[in-house]
Amino acid sequence: MSKVYTKTGDKGTTGLLTGERIPKTSARVEAYGSVDEVNSALGLSRANCEKPEVKDAIVKLQKLLMLVMADLASVNAGQLYVTGDHVTALEQMIDEFDAKLPPLKSFIMPGETPGAAALDLARTTSRRAERQTLRLKEQEPDTKINEHLFIALNRLSDLCFVLSRFEAENAK
Secondary structure, X not given: OOOOOOOOOOOOEEEOOOOOEEEOOOHHHHHHHHHHHHHHHHHHHHHHOOOHHHHXXXXXXXXXXXXXXXXXXXOOOOOOOOOHHHHHHHHHHHHHHHOXXXXXXXXXXXXXXXXXHHHHHHHHHHHHHHHHXXXXXXXXXXXXXXXXXXXXXXXXXXXXHHHHHHHHOOOO
């Protein structure tokens, strides 16, 4: 039986998908760690949302985030896990849900429903993940980083906002 702990990270390094070991404090680990937090926030959202179409959308997002993390955990792998098609799919989801909502006329206070509040947490966490990924690009200028990641994370936060509004709609 294998154990959960491997002891390979006891000295402050972690292994990437492509085999390299890097410090756990690196910008790369911060970036994919932040994406992992978004995935957890989306899991909390899915557990608290009531609308089936929102839950289905969240599952799709969580699957996409696995690809985002794979991209970030790969150094010059030669393979892109996140593509322009993923960005297009995110934009289509935003448009579909947004079309079902009334026009936004004021700022929104998070917390209308548990699901909407959790989605707002996922939105803000995805903004941080985007910043961390941009910071990685600045700190590793010689490493090719998939440009679709920045756009996907930006659209993800927009979609979380729209999903939060959709989940809260008619809950009053």
